[in-house]
Amino acid sequence: MSHPSDLAIFLTNDLTGISRGRAFPAADLKARMRAGVGWVPANLALTPFGVIGANPFGPLGDLRLQPDKDAVGFDMTGLDGEPDLKAFLCDIVETDGSPWGGCPRGFAKKALGELEREFGLTVKGSFEHEFFLLGDNEIGDAAFTLQDFRSQQEFLGTVIAALTRAGVEPEMILREYGPKQFEVTMKPSRGLAVADRAVILREITRDIARQFGQRACFAPIIDPTSVGSGVHVHFSLETLDGKPVTHDANQPGGISAQVASFIAGVLKHMPALCALTAPSVISYLRLTPHRWSAGYNSYGFRNREASVRICPVDDTPGNDISRQVHLEFRASDATASPYMVLGALLRAGLEGLRAKMSAPPLVEGDPADLSDAELKALNVRRLPDSLSAALAELDADQVVSGWLPAPLRQGYQALKTAEMERVAKLEPQAQCDLYAGYY
Numbered sequence: 042m043s044h045p046s047d048l049a050i051f052l053t054n055d056l057t058g059i060s061r062g063r064a065f066p067a068a069d070l071k072a073r074m075r076a077g078v079g080w081v082p083a084n085l086a087l088t089p090f091g092v093i094g095a096n097p098f099g100p101l102g103d104l105r106l107q108p109d110k111d112a113v114g115f116d117m118t119g120l121d122g123e124p125d126l127k128a129f130l131c132d133i134v135e136t137d138g139s140p141w142g143g144c145p146r147g148f149a150k151k152a153l154g155e156l157e158r159e160f161g162l163t164v165k166g167s168f169e170h171e172f173f174l175l176g177d178n179e180i181g182d183a184a185f186t187l188q189d190f191r192s193q194q195e196f197l198g199t200v201i202a203a204l205t206r207a208g209v210e211p212e213m214i215l216r217e218y219g220p221k222q223f224e225v226t227m228k229p230s231r232g233l234a235v236a237d238r239a240v241i242l243r244e245i246t247r248d249i250a251r252q253f254g255q256r257a258c259f260a261p262i263i264d265p266t267s268v269g270s271g272v273h274v275h276f277s278l279e280t281l282d283g284k285p286v287t288h289d290a291n292q293p294g295g296i297s298a299q300v301a302s303f304i305a306g307v308l309k310h311m312p313a314l315c316a317l318t319a320p321s322v323i324s325y326l327r328l329t330p331h332r333w334s335a336g337y338n339s340y341g342f343r344n345r346e347a348s349v350r351i352c353p354v355d356d357t358p359g360n361d362i363s364r365q366v367h368l369e370f371r372a373s374d375a376t377a378s379p380y381m382v383l384g385a386l387l388r389a390g391l392e393g394l395r396a397k398m399s400a401p402p403l404v405e406g407d408p409a410d411l412s413d414a415e416l417k418a419l420n421v422r423r424l425p426d427s428l429s430a431a432l433a434e435l436d437a438d439q440v441v442s443g444w445l446p447a448p449l450r451q452g453y454q455a456l457k458t459a460e461m462e463r464v465a466k467l468e469p470q471a472q473c474d475l476y477a478g479y480y
Contacts, residue, residue, distance in 0.1 A: 043329055043480075047067035047068075047069050047124070047125070048064045048065065048066065048067055048125075048126055048127075049064065049065060049066075049067045049073070049126070049127040049128070049129070050062050050063065050065075050126060050127070050128050050129070051063055051065075051077065051078050051106040051107075051108065051125040051129050051131045052128055052129065052130055052131060052240075052244075053084065053106055053130075053131055053132075053133055053144070053145070053146070054107070054130070054145060054146070054240045054378050054379065054380060054467075055084070055087060055145060055378060056085060056145060056320075056378060056381065056449075056452060056453055057088065057089045057320075057376065057378070057456065058242060058320075058377050058378045058379070058454060058480075059089060059377055059479070059480075060243075060244055061084070061087070061266055062078070062106060062128075062131070063064075063069075063079070063080075063106065064126075065078065067127060068414065070424060072344065074108055074112065076084040076129070076326075077105035077106055077107035077108070077134070077156070078105065078106050078107075078168050079103060079104070079105060079106075080103075080104040080105055080106050080133055081098075081102070081103070081104065081474070082098035082101070082102040082103075082104060082306055082448065083096055083098040083100070083102075084457045085097060085098070085143045085448060085449075085451075085452030085453035085455075085456075086098070086451075086454075086459070086465065087454050087456060088460045088463065089321070089376065089458050089460065089476065089479045089480070090463055090475070090479060091479075092463070093232055093455075093456075093457060093459075094455035094457075094458055094459030094460070095404070095455055095458070095459065096451060096452060096455035096456075097455075098448075098450050098451075098452075099212040103136055104133050104134065104135060104136065105133070105134050105136060106131040106132075106133060106134075107131055107132055107133075107134045107138065107140075108129045108130070108132075109131075109132055109133050112126065112129060113129065113130040113131075113234075114127060114129045114236050114344075114379070115127075115128055115129075115130075115207035115208065115209075115241050116128075116206060116207060117203075117244070117245060117248050118203055118206060120199070120202075120252045120253075123252055123429055127340075128244070129145070129392060130146070130237055130240060130241075131438050132144050132146050132150075133146075133147070133149055135233045135274075138317070140271070140446065142446030142447060142448040142449060143446065143449050143452055144347070144381040144424040145378045145381050145384075145449075146233070146236075146380045148380060148381060148383035148384040148445075148446075148449065148469070149233060149236055149379075149381070149383045149387075150233060151384070152383070152384040152387035152388045152391070153233060153383075153387060154275055155387075155388075155391055156387055156390075156391060157223065157281065159391070159394075160394055161280055162278045162279065162280060162281070162282060162286065163231055163232050163279060163280075164231070164235060164276050164277075164278060164308060164383070164387060165229050165230070165235075165247075165276065165278070165279050165285075165367075166229050166230075166235045166273055166275050166276030166278050166367070167212075167226065167227045167228065167229045167230065167235060167238070167239075167263070167274075167275050168227070168235065168236070168238070168239035168273070168274055168275075168379055168382075169224065169226045169227075169272065169273040169274075169275060169369075170224065170225055170226070170259065170270075170272055171217055171219075171222055171223070171224045171238070171243060171270035171271060171272075172222070172223055172224075172225075172246065172257045172258060172259045172270055172375075173219070173220075173221050173222050173223075173257075173258040173260070173263055173270065174193065174196070174221050174222075174223055174250065174255055174256070174257060174258075175221060175255060175256040175257075175258050175262075175263075175477070176250075176254060176255035176256055176384075177250045177254070177276075177448075178192065178193065178221070178223045178255060179192040179193075180192060180216075180220075182220045182293075184216065184217065184218040184219070185215065185216055185217070185218070186216060186424040187239075188217045188313070189216045190215070192331050193216075193223075195250065195253075196250065196253045196255070197214050197223070199249050199253070200214065200225065200245065200246055200249045200250075201214055203240060203245045203248075203249055203324075204227075204241075204245055204246075205226075206448065207241050207245055209227055209238045209241050209242055210227055210230070210238075211225060211226070211227055211228075212227055212228045213225070214226075218268055219267060219268030219269075219270070220264075220267060220268070222268060224271065225242065225246065227242060229275065229277075229367075231279075233383075234366065235276070235379075235383055236379035236380045236382070236383040239272070239379035240379055243259055243341075243375065247259075250342070258477050258480060259272075259375035260323065260375070260376070260473065260476045260477045260479075260480040261319070261321065261324050261327045261328075261376060261476075261480045262322055262323055262326045262327040262473055263374065263376035263473050263474075264470070264473060265326050265469040265470055265473060265478045268324070268332075269327030269332065269334065270327075270374065270375070271327070271371060271380075272373045272374050272375050272377070272382070272387075273369050273371050273373070273375065273384070274369065274370040274373060274382060274386060275352065275367055275368070275369050275461070276367060276368055276370065276386070277300075277366065277367035277368065277430060278299075278300055278303065278368075282471060284303070285302065285363050285364050285366070286299060286364035287300045287363075287366050287367060287368070288362060292400065293400055293403060294342045294351045294403055295362075295366055296366070296400070297372075298352060298392065298400065299439055300368075301397075301398075301399075301400035301401070302395050302396070302397055302398045302400070303390035303391075303393050304340060304368065304390070304393065304399045304400075304401060305393040305398035305399065306389045306390050306391065306392040306393020306394065306396070306398060307349060307370065307386060307389040307390050307393065307399065307400070308338045308339075308340060308348070308349060308372075308401050308420075309338075309371060309389070309392070309393070310340065310389040310438060310440060310441050311338040311348060311359065311390065311424065312422065312424055312425055312431070312434040312438070313370070313388070313434040313435045313437070313438035313440075313441040314385050314386070314389055314430075314441065315328070315372055315380070315425050315431040315434065315435060315443070316431040316432050316435035317375050317377060317381050317385045317435070317441075318370075318372055318373035318381070318382045318385060318386075319372055319373055319374055319376070319431070320377050320381075320428065320431075320457070321374070321375065321376035321428065321460070321476060322427075322460065322461060322464050322472055323376075323426050323429045323469075323472050323473055323476050324374055324376060324428065324474075325425070325426055325428060325431075326469060326472075326473070327374065327407030327432075328372060328374075328388045329347075329426070330346070330407065330408070330409035330462055331407065333345040333346060334371060335347070335348035335371040335372035335424060336348075336408065336409055336423065337404075337408040337409070337416070337421050337422065337423055338421060338422055338424060339404040339408045339419070339421045340401045340402070340404060341403060341404050341405070342403050342405075342427055342464045344404065344405065344406070345371075346368070346406070346407045346408060346409075347369055347408075348371050348372045348424070349368055349369070349371070350367065350368065350369040350371060351366075351368060351369075351403075352366075352367055352369050354366055359422045370382075370386055376476070376480060377478060384444075385441070385444070388409075388441075388444050389461065391440070393424060393441060397446075401420065402419050404418070404419055404421060408421055427460060428457070429461065431455060445475065449468065463475075
């Protein structure tokens with residue numbers, strides 16, 4: 042039964058990977074599903090720190106946050122004494138309801154549409170999240186321990202229950218390697234739901250932690266000398282009627298020639314992709330060699346130093362692995378919008394499919410241990426080592442920069458300029474501390 046004080050909220054997950062929106066009385070939900078709520082173009086230039094960068098929109102223009110016809114909603118359920126909240130993931134649209142070029146969710150939708158129309162394919166996958174649980178707790182420094190898990194079992198179980206109610210289909214939750222670090226994974230979904238569910242998982246996990254008096258921090262790194270948190274995108278391709286097309290036992294790594302072309306496109310454009318998938322200053326404290334993150338644009342079979350990894354499967358005799366075989370894109374973190382990550386990954390892969398690129402070579406071991414000549418022979422290069430270098434790669438790669446409609450390009454440039462200026466004089470630990478307060 043609804044309560045007069047119940048609220049609903051319409052959200053956009055913006056270019057910083059932060060969900061923002063406007064709330065209203067839940068009693069008005071039916072009307073708002075048709076009308077949306079107002080939004081402002083200049084909001085696209087919001088930095089993670091809540092300041093709007095200098096942008097071409099200024100005080101002009103009006104937009105709406107509008108749920109689409111499939112109306113992706115989820116409940117943020119309060120513990121005893123906490124209110125519930127009904128949330129909806131929205132597109133940013135013009136006031137007449139037409140798409141706006143600055144919408145991150147629209148960016149992913151367009152890429153999915155091109156993959157479907159041109160190749161009859163869609164993506165199946167899920168975002169794997171690591172996070173730090175900060176606050177007054179009993180978590181020790183020993184990785185994967187039952188003791189640390191038990192110390193937070195009530196919180197972790199509440200997260201799983203809330204994600205289940207939200208339709209996210211959680212798969213696993215565990216104490217991870219880093220100090221106070223945990224990981225939560227979801228079962229795979231298809232199409233736009235792959236990114237939608239990533240947004241929902243982050244917001245629900247943060248909210249449950251808040252209700253427990255703690256903070257779930259999804260920043261890519263909180264200590265420059267320690268372990269970081271990635272957002273790994275597990276994905277495969279399949280036909281629109283659900284037939285898997287990723288596996289071919291007769292091809293290198295067991296990956297079909299078609300999907301290998303997709304991967305080749307990703308690797309070719311990965312230096313520029315980093316500006317969209319690892320888009321914070323501190324992303325590059327994590328995205329370095331020897332961290333099991335992604336220091337090079339390499340492709341590997343079950344190799345955690347590869348930026349695109351062929352993942353393990355249950356290949357005991359008698360198992361059909363065709364639906365299990367998938368890839369993992371490792372050069373991303375939670376300072377990026379899942380919609381931008383998914384859209385950029387698909388668009389790079391589309392370039393490979395269109396050109397029918399040859400399968401990239403599989404790299405064994407750590408690419409950082411190879412000589413320059415060996416790297417050149419494998420067509421492997423070091424990924425950018427800073428956000429400014431990644432943005433330069435984005436500017437230089439006319440294919441990738443050409444994917445961004447003018448509002449996205451202008452808003453992104455504005456907020457990244459302001460973001461870099463904000464942290465430029467801070468030492469790495471102070472940078473980490475600042476970002477941790479917002480993610």
